[in-house]
Every structure is written in structure tokens, then in C-alpha cells.
Amino acid sequence: MTAQFDGEFPAESQIESQEEATSTLLKAAIAGEINLLTLTSRERLAIVAKVARYFKAHAEKHDRAGTFPFENYQLLRAIRFPALTIPKALGGGGISLEEMLRLQAEIAKNDGSTGLAIGWHMGISKHLGESDLWEESLYREFAQEVIAKGALINNAATEAATGSPTRGGRPETTAVKEGEKWRLNGRKTFTTLSPVLDYFAVSASIEGSDQVASFLVRRELPGVSIEESWDSIAMSATGSHDLVLEDVLLESRDLAQYLTPGVKVPQGWLLHIPAVYFGIATGAYEEALYFANHYRSNAMPAPVGSFPTVQQKLGEIRVLLLSMEYFLFGVAAKWDSADAEIRATMGEELSAVKVTIVNQALKVVDLAMRIVGARSLSQAHPLSRAYRDVRAGLHNPPMEDMVYTQLAKNVLAF
Numbered sequence: 001m002t003a004q005f006d007g008e009f010p011a012e013s014q015i016e017s018q019e020e021a022t023s024t025l026l027k028a029a030i031a032g033e034i035n036l037l038t039l040t041s042r043e044r045l046a047i048v049a050k051v052a053r054y055f056k057a058h059a060e061k062h063d064r065a066g067t068f069p070f071e072n073y074q075l076l077r078a079i080r081f082p083a084l085t086i087p088k089a090l091g092g093g094g095i096s097l098e099e100m101l102r103l104q105a106e107i108a109k110n111d112g113s114t115g116l117a118i119g120w121h122m123g124i125s126k127h128l129g130e131s132d133l134w135e136e137s138l139y140r141e142f143a144q145e146v147i148a149k150g151a152l153i154n155n156a157a158t159e160a161a162t163g164s165p166t167r168g169g170r171p172e173t174t175a176v177k178e179g180e181k182w183r184l185n186g187r188k189t190f191t192t193l194s195p196v197l198d199y200f201a202v203s204a205s206i207e208g209s210d211q212v213a214s215f216l217v218r219r220e221l222p223g224v225s226i227e228e229s230w231d232s233i234a235m236s237a238t239g240s241h242d243l244v245l246e247d248v249l250l251e252s253r254d255l256a257q258y259l260t261p262g263v264k265v266p267q268g269w270l271l272h273i274p275a276v277y278f279g280i281a282t283g284a285y286e287e288a289l290y291f292a293n294h295y296r297s298n299a300m301p302a303p304v305g306s307f308p309t310v311q312q313k314l315g316e317i318r319v320l321l322l323s324m325e326y327f328l329f330g331v332a333a334k335w336d337s338a339d340a341e342i343r344a345t346m347g348e349e350l351s352a353v354k355v356t357i358v359n360q361a362l363k364v365v366d367l368a369m370r371i372v373g374a375r376s377l378s379q380a381h382p383l384s385r386a387y388r389d390v391r392a393g394l395h396n397p398p399m400e401d402m403v404y405t406q407l408a409k410n411v412l413a414f
Contacts, residue, residue, distance in 0.1 A: 025050045026075070030376050034079045037093050041049045046085070049106050051075055056110035056382070061384050062237040063113075066230075067238055068195045072114045077150030081118070090143045093130070098332040100126060101275035108279030109286070113237035113390035115276045116396075117193045120154045123269035124201070133257045138216065142199060142274050154198040156188035156217075163390065165203065166397045168262020169217045171212060173245065175204040175255075182250040188243040188307045194226045195239040202245065203259060215250055223248040225411060234392040266347040268335035271328065274357035277393040278324050280357035281364035284386045287376075288368035304371075314375075320360045320367075327353055348410065351403040358393035358400075360376075365390045 018101060028034050029051060036044045055072050062069045079397055086092020095103075100122055108115025125146060128139055141157060145151035162169030170336025184204055191200070200217040217224060227242040292305030304310050331349050338346070365386050369376040375382035394400065 005153070009118070010279065017109065025104070028287050029075055029078045032078055036080050036084060039093070042093075042159055045102060047079065048081070048103050051079065052107045052110035054116075055107065055114050059113070060382075061239070061381060064379060066236055067216070068239045069114060071109075072111070073118070073150075073152070073196045076118060080147075082121055082125070082150045082152060083147045085122045085129070086143045086146050087129040090129070090140060091147045092143065094334075095126075096336045097271065098336055099330055100269075101271055101329065101332050104272050104275040105204055105279035106281065108276040109283035111186065111237075112276060112280045112386070112392075113235050115279055116235055116273070116392070117238045118152075119272035119276055119343055120192055121152045121271040124153055124155060127267060127269040134216075135256075138253060138256060144298060145198065149198075151198040152193060152196055153201060154191065154193050154197055155203070156191045156200040157203045158188060158190045159186070160189055164399065165186065165396060166264070166399060166402065170261055171203045171205050171398065173204040175215060176207045176209050178249075180252045181254060182215060184245045184248040186245050187227075188245075189229070190240045191226070191243040192238045194241045194243060200224075200243055201256065202243070205260075212261055213217065214256045216254045216256045217245070217248060217250065221248055221250075232392070236389040236391075237386075249305070265358040266343055266345075266350050268332065268343065268350065269337075271350065271353060273393070273396045274328055274354045277358050277361040277390055278321075278328055280386050280390050281324065281361035282321060283385055284365045284368040284390075285321060286380075287383050287386075288294075288317065288371040290316065291372045310371055313371050316368050317364050320364050324357050325361050328357055328361065329383040332363060348407060351398050352407070354393075354396075354398055355400050355403045358390075359398075361390050361393065 025034070025047065034047060036047065039047070052374040054075065055069065057069070058069060061067070083091075084093035084095045084103070086094070088094030095215055099219070104115055104119045104122065107118065109185065125143070128134055129143065140296045142151070142153065159169070161172050171186070173184065173188065185203065186201075186202075186204060187240045188202065191197070198219050202217050203212060204213045204215055205212050223246040225244045225246070227244055230236075230238070230240045232240070259368060292310050293303055296303045305314070331346070331353050333342060334349075337344065369383050370373075370384055372381070375381060378384055378386075
């Protein structure tokens with residue numbers, strides 16, 4: 001059963017929006033009158049931008065309370081957003097990687113937590129639909145749930161004892177074969193989007209062998225539970241709680257694929273991560289620009305944007321954003337147009353994009369806060385949330401130290 005928002009959408013009079021057009025669009029979305037699958041890429045971006053303003057209006061509330069924005073995902077489901085990365089042949093949108101990243105950046109510009117969280121589903125469903133990693137019937141069944149109900153998926157791979165799966169640790173979660181079934185036991189940390197996930201792709205060690213596999217676990221199965229452990233000051237509304245598996249019985253076909261821990265081929269979909277931090281940086285710039293254009297004390301003859309020091313910082317931000325945009329979307333466009341042979345050579349570029357975007361996003365947010373000043377530290381100010389959220393990028397894969405070391409090894413002659 002698809003996890004549901006425990007309540008109702010806000011009444012029309014409660015919908016907060018900067019524009020009447022946004023309010024009208026939200027009403028249409030709630031009524032199920034908007035289907036992104038039938039629109040052009042430009043129309044999709046325009047609608048997502050307006051819906052994301054609603055996310056921004058409520059982001060502070062969820063950030064302060066540590067609550068999960070169920071209503072955001074109800075809206076995304078209502079406009080068929082989760083199906084955009086399902087292949088067209090199965091009834092989905094089949095959008096390009098570049099378009100996916102532009103949509104993610106737009107959401108993250110307004111609400112980093114929602115941008116990062118939904119990005120995992122978008123990227124994973126796209127990757128699976130393009131790579132034939134699962135048995136066709138298994139992926140088709142999953143895809144049909146996404147299209148019909150907006151079902152959501154994420155990987156459940158991180159564990160307290162092993163750390164990030166990118167470092168190659170063997171999962172302590174176990175899978176035992178019992179006749180024609182599998183029995184799973186274990187605990188996964190950082191299970192982003194857990195309050196509304198319908199499917200978990202769980203990595204587990206197969207008992208009695210050195211093999212590791214990914215199992216498709218449905219939320220409604222007995223023994224599947226979520227322990228609400230997420231208390232991070234960054235990306236606080238991602239719902240990245242612990243997934244607990246206690247004697248969960250799976251069918252034989254639910255072994256989706258075998259894994260090689262620590263070994264990764266280039267995967268373009270992981271660019272959804274830097275896209276989020278580009279979005280956060282863009283949002284921070286817009287906050288600083290608004291302040292520069294509009295704030296003036298009674299001792300100032302003109303807004304603070306007239307000061308050369310402020311102009312210097314704004315110019316520096318613009319250079320950073322331009323370089324980020326060309327690098328991120330340029331590599332994405334290359335991935336979209338490349339064949340399998342070229343994609344296999346793009347590991348360095350993909351890793352470098354993530355490290356570069358995150359570090360430049362940190363600089364953008366810092367500069368924006370220097371422009372706005374002490375008021376940017378208020379919990380009520382969007383820059384306060386951006387300051388915390390952007391630092392989460394340092395801990396998303398691939399890890400910075402691994403990227404730099406590998407890039408060096410690739411060119412050293414010994």
C-alpha cells in the first residue's frame with residue numbers, strides 16, 4: 001500500500017504563494033488536473049517551479065519542528081512527477097538526464113530537503129530503466145506502480161558498521177535462502193525518504209557465500225519498520241531514518257541483482273546530488289540579490305547593492321554559478337548523447353562535477369550570507385537553512401577524498 005499523507009491538503013485559503021497564478025496551479029494539482037507526462041520540458045519546468053514555491057513556504061516550519069513534508073510528495077504524485085524518469089515504452093516520461101537535473105535544481109532552490117530526497121527516486125528509477133539490471137518483469141511491475149500510484153523507491157545500503165557503501169564495506173544485513181524464499185535481517189541507516197517509500201532496494205550479504213545482492217523489499221511486508229532516528233541539522237526534512245528488517249520473507253524473484261561492493265561503473269544519475277547543491281546555491285544567490293536590491297537603512301542614500309563591496313560579492317557569486325551550470329549541465333548533456341562506450345569513460349568527469357559543485361555551492365552560500373549580514377543567521381531566514389543544508393553535500397557520494405585520490409592515481413606514472 002502506498003504511504004499516505006496523514007491529513008488533507010491545505011484549504012484554498014491556506015495555500016501560501018507569491019503569485020495568484022501559483023495558487024491557481026496548486027488547486028489544479030490537488031484536483032489531479034495536471035499531468036507532467038503530457039507536457040513539454042519547458043512547461044514541466046514552469047509548473048515544477050511554481051509547485052516548489054509552495055515547498056519553500058513551508059520549509060522553515062518543517063525544518064524547525066523536524067517534521068516530514070508529506071504534503072510535498074502528495075503534490076508531486078498528483079502531478080505525476082515520480083513517473084517522469086520511467087521509460088516512455090512503459091508509459092513514463094522518459095526524460096533526459098539534463099532535464100531531470102534541471103527539475104531537481106529547481107526544487108532544491110526552494111527546499112533542499114525535498115530536492116535531495118525525491119532525487120533518489122528519480123535517479124534510481126531512471127538508472128534501472130536504462131540499464132536492464134533487474135529482471136524485466138520485476139522492473140515492469142515496479143514501473144507500473146510508479147505510473148499508477150506514484151510509488152517511490154530508494155536504496156537502503158548504508159549501515160552504522162560499514163559506513164558509506166562507496167567505501168566497499170560488506171553489509172551486515174543478511175539474506176538466508178529458505179527453499180524458494182529469502183529471509184532478510186538487518187538495519188539500514190540514512191534511508192532517505194523513508195516516511196513515504198513504497199520500495200526499498202536493500203543490499204545484503206548472502207549467508208554461506210561471499211556474494212552481496214540487492215533485494216527489492218516492499219514496505220507493507222511483515223517485519224519491515226522504520227525507526228525515526230533522523231535528527232540532523234542539515235537536510236532535516238529528508239526523513240532519513242533507520243530501516244529495520246526483522247525476519248522479512250521475500251520471494252526468490254525479489255533478488256533484484258548481485259552487487260560488487262566498492263566497485264562502481266560510471267552512473268550519470270548520481271548527478272542528481274550536485275544538482276541539488278547547485279539549486280541551493282542558486283536560491284542563496286536570489287536571496288542575496290533581493291536584499292541587495294531592496295534593503296537600505298535610513299542612513300543610506302541607496303540600497304546596499306550600490307556599495308562596491310556588495311557588487312564585488314555578487315559578481316563573484318555569478319561567476320561561480322555560471323561555471324557550476326556549464327559543468328553540471330554540460331556533463332549531463334554529454335551523458336545523454338553518449339553511447340555505452342563513451343559513458344564507460346566518464347567516471348572522472350562525473351566525480352569531479354560532484355566535488356566541484358558542492359565546494360562552489362559552499363562558497364556561494366557564504367558570500368550570500370556576507371551580503372545579507374547577521375539577519376541571515378536567523379532560523380526564520382532561508383539562508384540559515386541553506387547554510388546547514390549545503391554542508392550535507394560533503395557527505396554525499398562520491399566522497400571528496402576518494403575522488404581526489406583516484407584522480408591522482410589515474411595520472412601518476414608509478
